[in-house]
Each structure stands twice: as C-alpha cells, then as structure tokens.
Amino acid sequence: MEVVIMNFKKKASALALCAVLLGTSIAPVSAATHEKIAGANRYETAAMIADKMGDYETAILVNSDKSLADGLSASSLAGKENAPILLTSKDNLPAATEKRLEKVKKVYIIGGKKAISEKVEAKLAGKEIIRVEGKDRIATSVEVAKLVKGAGTAGFVVNGFTGEADAMSVAAVAARDKAPIILTDGKTMPIDPDVYLYVIGGEKAVSADLELEVDGERIAGENRYETNAEVIKYFYKKSGTMYFTKGDGLVDALTASSLAKNDGIAFVSKNSDKAVLRNRGSLIQVGGMKQDVLDSVLAGENLEDKGYIRAERPDLMRLKGSNITYEDFYAHAGDVDGKDISDKIQIVGEYDANKMGTYNVTLVVKLSNGKELKQPVVLNIYE
Incomplete structure (x- = not known):
C-alpha cells in the first residue's frame, strides 16, 4: 500500500506542476x-x-x-x-x-x-x-x-x-x-x-x-x-x-x-x-x-488597483475525508484598497474530498469593484 501511495504522490505532483504551469498562462494579470x-x-x-x-x-x-x-x-x-x-x-x-x-x-x-x-x-x-x-x-x-x-x-x-x-x-x-x-x-x-x-x-x-x-x-x-x-x-x-x-x-x-x-x-x-x-x-x-x-x-502588472489573490501552497495534498478550506492553500487576498479580504476566498470547481484523486480547482475572490480574481490550484486527495 505504501508503494501505491508514493506512486500516487509522484503522479499528483507531476499533474500539479502541469496545472501550475498551465495556470500561469490563463491566470488573470497580477494587480499591483x-x-x-x-x-x-x-x-x-x-x-x-x-x-x-x-x-x-x-x-x-x-x-x-x-x-x-x-x-x-x-x-x-x-x-x-x-x-x-x-x-x-x-x-x-x-x-x-x-x-x-x-x-x-x-x-x-x-x-x-x-x-x-x-x-x-x-x-x-x-x-x-x-x-x-x-x-x-x-x-x-x-x-x-x-x-x-x-x-x-x-x-x-x-x-x-x-x-x-x-x-x-x-x-x-x-x-x-x-x-x-x-x-x-x-x-x-x-x-x-x-x-x-x-x-x-x-x-x-x-x-x-x-x-x-x-x-x-x-x-x-x-x-x-x-x-x-x-x-x-x-x-x-x-x-x-x-x-x-x-x-x-x-x-x-x-x-x-x-x-x-x-x-x-x-x-x-x-x-x-x-x-x-x-x-x-x-x-x-x-x-x-x-x-x-x-x-x-x-511586466504583466495591472497598476490600476491593489487587488490581488495569492496561494503560497498551490499544490495541496490532503487525506481522504478532510475538510478543505482556502486556508489550506495558504491563500491570501486583498481588495482594491489593499485591505485583507482573504475570508472571502471561495474554492470553485468539482472535487470530492472523500474520493482519492487529483482535482484542478480555482480560488476565486470578488473585489468591491465587482472584478473577480482567480488563482488555479491543484488538490490531491489520498488515503
């Protein structure tokens, strides 16, 4: 069983890397x-x-x-x-x-x-x-x-x-x-x-x-x-x-x-x-x-406002049955004025915390001006 888990982790990490690399091209422009x-x-x-x-x-x-x-x-x-x-x-x-x-x-x-x-x-x-x-x-x-x-x-x-x-x-x-x-x-x-x-x-x-x-x-x-x-x-x-x-x-x-x-x-x-x-x-x-x-x-910065979203842990691994929140991704967000609005971050995308697998999901936060910022992340569920 240990070998299976190790192989899964390696596969998950590889998929996560691909997702992160892909995310780089489709993620919204950073605002600062x-x-x-x-x-x-x-x-x-x-x-x-x-x-x-x-x-x-x-x-x-x-x-x-x-x-x-x-x-x-x-x-x-x-x-x-x-x-x-x-x-x-x-x-x-x-x-x-x-x-x-x-x-x-x-x-x-x-x-x-x-x-x-x-x-x-x-x-x-x-x-x-x-x-x-x-x-x-x-x-x-x-x-x-x-x-x-x-x-x-x-x-x-x-x-x-x-x-x-x-x-x-x-x-x-x-x-x-x-x-x-x-x-x-x-x-x-x-x-x-x-x-x-x-x-x-x-x-x-x-x-x-x-x-x-x-x-x-x-x-x-x-x-x-x-x-x-x-x-x-x-x-x-x-x-x-x-x-x-x-x-x-x-x-x-x-x-x-x-x-x-x-x-x-x-x-x-x-x-x-x-x-x-x-x-x-x-x-x-x-x-x-x-x-x-x-x-x-x-380069690539949108200088119009201070809104941002950032995940320090974009490749997350959790045991089956775990409760998943934005905090697990070490995610933080700020509004157009730079005020912390991390508590408004939502996880968008289909995943089953009770089923082993690799899920590509997105962290989303809505700013006070109506704009949404997105950060693609990868969720790996293992047992």
Missing part, C-alpha cells in the same frame, strides 16, 4: 500599484524614507561610503528604537541627513571614528550621542546585539565578510522582530546568544559546523536573489505590499528596513526571478534603478 521612494542619491533616498516614517525622536547614523560593514547589524537597533537609518560620509554630514536630524533627541552612531569622525559628531551638539563600536565589524555587531538584547526572541547569523547580501535580506525582519544580526567569520560565534538563531546563506558563507553549534535553522539559496526570495517566503507570506531594491546596491535595503519591516524587501535585477513580487497589492520601489530592471519588475 507602483510607488517610488528615490532621491538623487543614497543620502536623499534615506532621508525620504525617514519622512515616510513620520515622527521620530531617535535616529541611527551609518557610513556607507565604502562598505556597509558597520551598518550590517544596524536594522535590529532601528527596529527597537523605531528609528530611521540615515547616512553620512566620514567627515561630512550631507544636507539631507542633517535636516532629518534637526528635531531628534538621540542619535546612535554605528562604528568608530574611522567610520564617522568627530567632525560629524560635533554637528550633533546638544543631542544625546551613543556611539556603538567594536574593534571590527564583527565586534560592532556584538555591541549592537547587546543593545537589543531581550527585545526579540530570535536572531540571525551571517558571514560578516562575504555575506553582506545575506544580512540585508533579513534587515527588514531584524527591524520588525528586534532580532540581532550577528556577524561572524563563517566558522565561529563571537557571542553566546540567548535567542533562537537563523543561519542565513549557504555553507560556503556559514559552515555546517557553525550551524550545528548554534542549533539554528538555515535559510539559503544558490545566490543572493534566491536567498532573499527564501527569506520572503519564510517571513512575509501574508504581505500584500512588497518593497524592492537593486540587488547589487544594498544600501537602500538597509535604510528601508525600518519602513518595510512589516512587508519585506525583495532584491531585483533584470534577470532575477520575480515570483515573490507577483500577486501583491503594492510594489514600492526604493532607490533608483535602470529602466529595463524596473520594466522586468512591472
């Missing part, structure tokens, strides 16, 4: 509004993000001129303090940044004086200044972790030298969950954490031995775009809004982390897989990008 947050440079973009956050009394200051070394771990602190991350150069505080710091009472400077000099610090006279620094980027991440200790229940382990993209993939999650990002050399832990740890990136970045040592859960793909997609699938399944940035210009992902913490940030390039962006209500671009990259993101 497109917004843009982009200044003339990285400093202005960070400042515009701060404006979107509204009132704040605390800010995080990071130097991103040459690398994101010190800033890689800053997002968790930004989440804890509900603070924007603003950018500076070593010796000069850009006008856009200085303006956003006028009314704040507290500023965390991430990194030592070789990263952000006393000259910049002097321009912040009258404010409470807290400089967070270690002897190197790894030690700095430990100091940040100490500041957010107890705020969150999880944290992230990345390679501090080759894993900048991995750190930025979880920056929004770290801000949302106040979860420290611990930089490592990929082989040893610089701190004994008291939170559950996720290992971000493949074994070339963080060794299997280190993963075993921290007893963590690895989230990884073959490259930065795939790893980023896996992070989104894991932490932002229900998000109707998705921010997106250039995958080769990571600073925008850092500065957007506080604003995008409840929605997630996707990395894009012209040829990257855009699947995680599809069927979202809003796509929000952060930072400038080439037109061909933007075109690849918005």
Whole structure:
C-alpha cells in the first residue's frame, strides 16, 4: 500500500506542476500599484524614507561610503528604537541627513571614528550621542546585539565578510522582530546568544559546523536573489505590499528596513526571478534603478488597483475525508484598497474530498469593484 501511495504522490505532483504551469498562462494579470521612494542619491533616498516614517525622536547614523560593514547589524537597533537609518560620509554630514536630524533627541552612531569622525559628531551638539563600536565589524555587531538584547526572541547569523547580501535580506525582519544580526567569520560565534538563531546563506558563507553549534535553522539559496526570495517566503507570506531594491546596491535595503519591516524587501535585477513580487497589492520601489530592471519588475502588472489573490501552497495534498478550506492553500487576498479580504476566498470547481484523486480547482475572490480574481490550484486527495 505504501508503494501505491508514493506512486500516487509522484503522479499528483507531476499533474500539479502541469496545472501550475498551465495556470500561469490563463491566470488573470497580477494587480499591483507602483510607488517610488528615490532621491538623487543614497543620502536623499534615506532621508525620504525617514519622512515616510513620520515622527521620530531617535535616529541611527551609518557610513556607507565604502562598505556597509558597520551598518550590517544596524536594522535590529532601528527596529527597537523605531528609528530611521540615515547616512553620512566620514567627515561630512550631507544636507539631507542633517535636516532629518534637526528635531531628534538621540542619535546612535554605528562604528568608530574611522567610520564617522568627530567632525560629524560635533554637528550633533546638544543631542544625546551613543556611539556603538567594536574593534571590527564583527565586534560592532556584538555591541549592537547587546543593545537589543531581550527585545526579540530570535536572531540571525551571517558571514560578516562575504555575506553582506545575506544580512540585508533579513534587515527588514531584524527591524520588525528586534532580532540581532550577528556577524561572524563563517566558522565561529563571537557571542553566546540567548535567542533562537537563523543561519542565513549557504555553507560556503556559514559552515555546517557553525550551524550545528548554534542549533539554528538555515535559510539559503544558490545566490543572493534566491536567498532573499527564501527569506520572503519564510517571513512575509501574508504581505500584500512588497518593497524592492537593486540587488547589487544594498544600501537602500538597509535604510528601508525600518519602513518595510512589516512587508519585506525583495532584491531585483533584470534577470532575477520575480515570483515573490507577483500577486501583491503594492510594489514600492526604493532607490533608483535602470529602466529595463524596473520594466522586468512591472511586466504583466495591472497598476490600476491593489487587488490581488495569492496561494503560497498551490499544490495541496490532503487525506481522504478532510475538510478543505482556502486556508489550506495558504491563500491570501486583498481588495482594491489593499485591505485583507482573504475570508472571502471561495474554492470553485468539482472535487470530492472523500474520493482519492487529483482535482484542478480555482480560488476565486470578488473585489468591491465587482472584478473577480482567480488563482488555479491543484488538490490531491489520498488515503
């Protein structure tokens, strides 16, 4: 009997794949509004993000001129303090940044004086200044972790030298969950954490031995775009809004982390897989990008409203006699204004939950403007 079930599952999966592929061509066009947050440079973009956050009394200051070394771990602190991350150069505080710091009472400077000099610090006279620094980027991440200790229940382990993209993939999650990002050399832990740890990136970045040592859960793909997609699938399944940035210009992902913490940030390039962006209500671009990259993101999108329907589990297997609902497909839907209307999703099509077989059905939701959105899915009943 076991063999029969295994063969059935293989057959069901094959049929499901065909159905999903076919569904791609007959499914309605994805609907998503497109917004843009982009200044003339990285400093202005960070400042515009701060404006979107509204009132704040605390800010995080990071130097991103040459690398994101010190800033890689800053997002968790930004989440804890509900603070924007603003950018500076070593010796000069850009006008856009200085303006956003006028009314704040507290500023965390991430990194030592070789990263952000006393000259910049002097321009912040009258404010409470807290400089967070270690002897190197790894030690700095430990100091940040100490500041957010107890705020969150999880944290992230990345390679501090080759894993900048991995750190930025979880920056929004770290801000949302106040979860420290611990930089490592990929082989040893610089701190004994008291939170559950996720290992971000493949074994070339963080060794299997280190993963075993921290007893963590690895989230990884073959490259930065795939790893980023896996992070989104894991932490932002229900998000109707998705921010997106250039995958080769990571600073925008850092500065957007506080604003995008409840929605997630996707990395894009012209040829990257855009699947995680599809069927979202809003796509929000952060930072400038080439037109061909933007075109690849918005291809096939209907920008008229925010209505969407999405099934995270389009190939569902259930035991005979099970009660089947839209929730089993991990389905979510939003109205034209982006409001969650998942509870209005219906399963349309003939199937018998008491009879073994593979059934092609459709998830359907009706929007307030009368339009119906459909998502083809496959239901496999086995015994």
